[in-house]
Amino acid sequence: MNEIEWFFPERIEEVIEILKKDKVVPHSGGTGILRSDFRRIKGLIDLSLLSLDYLQSNNGIVEIGAMNTYYRVVQKLSQIAPNNVLIKSLSDSASTPLRNRITIGGSVAYFPIWSDLMGPLIALEAGLSLIGEYKGDYPVLEYVRNRELRNKTLITGIRFKPDNWDSYYYRATRTETDYARFNITILLKKSNNRIENVRIVMIGNKERFKRFTALEEYLKGKNIDRVKIQEIGKNLEVSFAGKKMGSPEYVKHLAGVELERGLSRVLAIS
Amino acid sequence: MNEFDVVGKSVEKIDSLSLATGNARFTDDFRLENQLHLAILYSPHPHAEILDIDDSEARKMNGVVDILHYKNVEGVLHTTAGQGYPEPSPYDTVLFDRKVRFVGDRVALVAAEDKDIAGKAIKSIKVEYRILKPILDPEKALDKGAPRIHDGDEFTPIPVKYSPERNLAAEIEIGFGNLKKGFKEADFIVDEVYTTQFASHAAIEPHAALSYLDEQGRLVIITSTQVPFHVRRIVSMVLSIPVSRIRVIKPRIGGGFGGKQEVLLEPLVALVTLRNKRPARLVLEREEVFRSTRTRHPMRIRLKTGVGEDGRITTLKMDALLNSGAYGTHALTVLSNTGAKVLPLFNKIENVHFIGRSVYTNLPVGGAYRGYGATQGYFALNQQLDIITRKTNQDILKFLKDWHIREGETSDVFRALGEGKEGVSQIIKSCKLDECIDRGAKEINWYEKRDKKIRARGDRVKGVGVAIAMQGSGIPMVDMGSATMKMNEDGSFNLNIGATDLGTGSDTILAQIAAEVLKVPVEKIIVLSSDTDFTPFDVGAYASSTTYVSGGAVKKCAEKIKGQMLDVASGLLESKPEELIIADEKIFNKKKGKAVSFEEIAFHSLYRENQFQIQAEASHFGIESPPPFIAQFAEVEVDKRTGKVDVVKFVSAVDCGQPINPKLAEGQVEGAVINGISYALCEEYNFGSTANLLNCSFWDYKIYTTLDIPEMVTIIVESFEETGPFGAKSVGEIAINGPMPAIANAIYDATGVRLFDSPFTSEKVYNRMKEEGII
């Protein structure tokens, strides 16, 4: 194993320079790095001196600095957007000591298949602020589709419009602290008895993540009484690989059932 | 009920404050100067012959000090099972073999200046394997033409059935009555097959061992073990060094559950220390614990019962197949326990036949695990009884009460089934199982919930199930424990015991037993346990033996001390010993109105007249093994759309005789129950295509957390076992037997489907509901 070099930049400009080095990656909480192929890394950039732990709301946009831990996001977001789906998804994620360590920036960059962060971010159509090789603002969807954006680049923050979605979040696990086999995020807006807008995202399927745009289109504008919930799960177009928590066929069934339950819940249909 | 001063009180566990403040030391907490760090190379193949090992590159690495493998270590056949001697397990293991028999089998070991170097060196050892066909299905192990897993000089040190040429690690057959007649008398037959899975002990402290040479060149081993004296004996045998040259110290142990009843690491550190004259340290990583140590034996049990229309069981045949994995550790005794601890509970069945076979496979190695085969057996039997009582429209609680063994009764199984030989006949002297059933049923609200299929939120439906069980209290005529005591000037006493506290609190309850005899507060008893140089022999912590067997020794020993104190006091008080009573750390002659304090007695004996040390020793072995009894009740909610099972409430009512320390006894039950529920619902080994364990981490092998546990109720039913110390029986293992069958029976109550194959994952329950057309 080669020696590893640590950098402790105090200004963003320094980070940009350090990022240019070969195999030097940001260190935020460290939990992802310890799970990835640590041997290939030559340098780590400690981000703790960069004041990237802000969380604020500006003109209806929530801005979260990359160095916020899950715990801090839950604490601070509860004050400015108490119904936000991230509060539920992140407070159920991992465990108390890990929620104190996992950061939101590191978690987006690492994006494990059990992520409790990415479903809500994709559903919220969040944007990312990047510096380094791919400086600029990117939709989170583009970042997860294009792995190249991780190269010599740092996420400094995440932005989204919290709006006033009704939300539902479900994690499929064997025990409460298990890593989710899949998870479901549903955001919904309704007025009177009509679905105004809906977003449905699942993480952990064969494609890693999936936004059910066809289903969203079917639901949009519909009168709630006309929604045939029982049809949705069976016809869900999603597939799974691996054996954790059961065969892919069973997990698909489970995903269908839980999606139906989630929709019933947000639509307040019993 | 009996009135005691110290026994029956939940005194504070004597080591708990030192543990809670981080003072107490576990094996890996001891510092050693100039130590070598060890790393092990494991087999990636389930079955292969080692053609050659080339360690030349590793030897060249800076910091590598020694490398061990079959080429330079003598292969002494032994068993890693820490059991009574000669062991009932086959001698089929050597430290480094020319053959590997499961993924995780030991191939080589590196000793290096630091852990990283050792780890790197391991990777540079080149091993040439000739891959052999593995046996991965225990059902096929005995087939003609099956590959032979052990083909050396393996043997059993006691005369038991053992045929390595057929991959048969053990076979037991007993019977009484007339099976044929029994089946003939039956109106119908219930014939079912139950299977259970691998499981990890998951003690939070990984296996660890250290060794060094003391000032006199003797070998000292500090180890996380349940069996320090067996460690000393086995290390002596495997390394051909006299017992007198070895000292084994057991510090605080971070849980065992049977997983540390195995002598795995100690010979390795010892060998490195002896070869290099340097201290050695080996602490397994969690992944290694999963891959290479021991597991619960998976079993397939076929139960065939003849039943009369009136619900009478006319006959019972139990056919058990135990998957021993690559080695035969505990293969015979876990198997025999499946019969020995299960069948006597239903002693009124006249015609009984038990046949058990343990087979070698190229899978992880089974070993001792809390419950020790009884768990697997009770899974089968309790479900079978649920089936029978449902078919014959009987109230299962009444049925259980009618059929279970009672005080004054015996079972032929006690006599027939021992550890590789005949067992020991015994008559049950204490059994409060009826009361356990009644109080447990009341707590779970049995009659309001049974057969009601109460709807819960969403698509969930409720059900309740029951299971009863017994265990033993040590292995009769085999297990021995001993104690020595001496008295100090201030009226305190040293209690030295071989008994092994692995977190259970045995140091505390043994101190309570001594304190009760001497009528002193427990603080006056200074306990030293499990140091082979300073404490007398004890077989160790297994087979639910410590309270009953070691406790018996402590009681005898303290009584001898008391006798000596009375002798001294009778001189001082000019009284006959029988005129004296002990209370409040004094000895009184009430008639004369005179008293002498313990302190005075101690000073007198040590300094004044006819000086001597008040001291004693005592040994004890059980001539019988009185079983504790338990009734356990599960309330579950089953999600009918997904098959997910949640245990919402779990009740255990246990008769463990007189609990020495009620809270510690409850703790044993509670820990065993949660382990049992977790085993029933989610713990299992997932294997990859080469029989490699995939979920060898807490990340993927999930055990229950605070968020998963149900409402728990533990009821200790008052009882008194006349042969036990102050009426005590065991409590360490029994409570793990009920969760799996009680939950299975509750799932049936909720859904009408039966789970014959554990664990009851959501998918299995869902599939069963589909198969049965319920959804």
Next chain:
Amino acid sequence: MMEGIFRINGKEKRFTFNPRSRLLTVLRENGYTEVKEGCKEGECGACIILLDGRLVNSCQVLTASAIGKEIITVKGIGDIHSPHPIQEAFVEASAVQCGFCTPGMILSTYYLLKDNPNPKEDEIRKALDGNLCRCTGYVKIIDAVKLASRKMGEK
């Protein structure tokens, strides 16, 4: 190798360490063996410490990222001569069996009660969700947290 100063249980300490090392390893190597190693996966909680007041698994912290920070281990909240009420509560409630998980459990309790002196049962369960115990079935541990809460309320 790297060097750094850490404030551990109120005392300043200078350690030399491998830049790839985990804080758990460095703490143990320097004598803080009350921090236990159970899995090195961030799953068991035996290695829990407080890092700048936050409960973390020290196995999931790279040592270099903790330079200059305040570390509290179970010995930092009380010792055998003057134990913390939480430590006493664990003893009195019979919540200590093997004791290997206990330092982590006690620190998780400490972290909970600091902000929430009267937790409800579900809050207690949630606060201990990062600590595995195989001995107790958690029943008496939850009792101990409740007892600790009462004890600290009385003080």
